[in-house]
Amino acid sequence: MRDAISLLDQCIAFAGNEIIDSDVETVLGTLSEEQIINISDALIEQEPGKAIIYLNDYLQSGKDIKQIIRDLLEHFRNIMLLKVSSQDDLVALSAEMLPKIKQQASSLSLKYIGVIVTKLTEVEKELRWTSQPQILVEASLIDIILRSSSFNEPEVRVVRENVIPRTHSPQGTNIASSEEKGSRSSEMNQQTEQKQVRIVRKSPQLQEIKKMWPQVLESVKKQKVTTHAFLMMGEPFDLTEDVLILTFEKTYKFHSDRINQPDNKQLVQKSIEDILGMKVSINCILEGEITTKEEISTKSDIDKAIEIFGKDIVEIKD
Known part of the structure; x- marks a missing residue:
């Protein structure tokens, strides 16, 4: 009761004799x-x-x-x-x-x-x-x-597994099961490839950027809060020829696209230069695009070989 009376006195002192909800919220800070x-x-x-x-x-x-x-x-x-x-x-x-x-x-x-x-x-x-x-x-x-994704994904898998037997014949179910196994195997291979890529790319400069990344985030935040909110979803992944690659989970495509916008990109690049003394360009990609980058590199090598020896001599084997 004492606390209530004390609160009432504070509200009266703040707002006068007519007290509304917002006055109480202001006094309490709620x-x-x-x-x-x-x-x-x-x-x-x-x-x-x-x-x-x-x-x-x-x-x-x-x-x-x-x-x-x-x-x-x-x-x-x-x-x-x-x-x-x-x-x-x-x-x-x-x-x-x-x-x-x-x-x-x-x-x-x-x-x-x-x-x-x-x-x-x-x-x-x-x-x-x-x-x-x-x-x-x-x-x-x-x-x-x-953490919300860990509670949603299992439910989706259960629904999919329950639907397949009801909508396909037993033979079709076996085929679907085989395809699923192949898909899972492919996904595991892709994950392995991505892990191998991560292990190889550990340049001293990249490690320094990762170490100082919290300070870069804080610098961006002081200048533009919205850019900071988008940037928090990405992380430094690779540094090649003064191009810093930031990776985002697929669910954060919106955030990746926003950081790739010129004004946000310039702000992040300026913060990196101020904190680390490095002039870099940043490029944002989704995690699923990491292996695609390797494929592009392979295709580039093939094109170079064709340019040197001619397409009649170069034989491409899978």
Whole structure:
């Protein structure tokens, strides 16, 4: 009761005799319902760029980073309770907020909700000791989004495996199974090739770039937050003739395309030069394109041989 009276006194001192929701939120430093929905939707919809932008907006408006995590934790706790029970009175929500949270709950698995709650709880504890709270929270939000794929992919595989026997004859099923084995074998070979490529390419300059990459990210962030959000999804992969290759997972094609835009590319290149003293051009590719690069190199060698000896002499063998 004392805390409530004290809070009321603070609100009156801040806003006068007429107090509205936003006044209380300002005094407490809490997020508004709209702000909570925006950043939680970004996590649910797997949009790391949006999540980082919302976080930065809230911090710049004066919100406390610890309070943001507490608000998110309370929000996903409410989602969890509504997921396991049909009793709305388990959560204290406004009439406007309740249907929005129910909609979010319907789009998430209970396991993934548990992962989010656990991760946010860990972050809340770690914030007490870290000297870089914003970086910790940004990395944690991205980690939450990346973990979502591990809960979606198995379900997709189960559906596919169940559909094949029902839509094909037994003979067709065997053929499909054989094709799947071949496909899996091909994928394993591709993964092996990619691992071999990664092992070979370890130039001293590339290792120095990787070592200083967090500082490059921080430099980009100070200049343009959105570019930083896109760049966080990539990592240095190869450095050849002053061209730095950044790789992105296939799910982050949007982020790769944005970094390849001239203005963003120039900003990243300038930051690399400022931090490392290296003048490089950057090129963004998706991880699946790594082997394609090797094939292009092979074709280039064949073309050179044909130019030297003539196509009648050169015999191409698979």
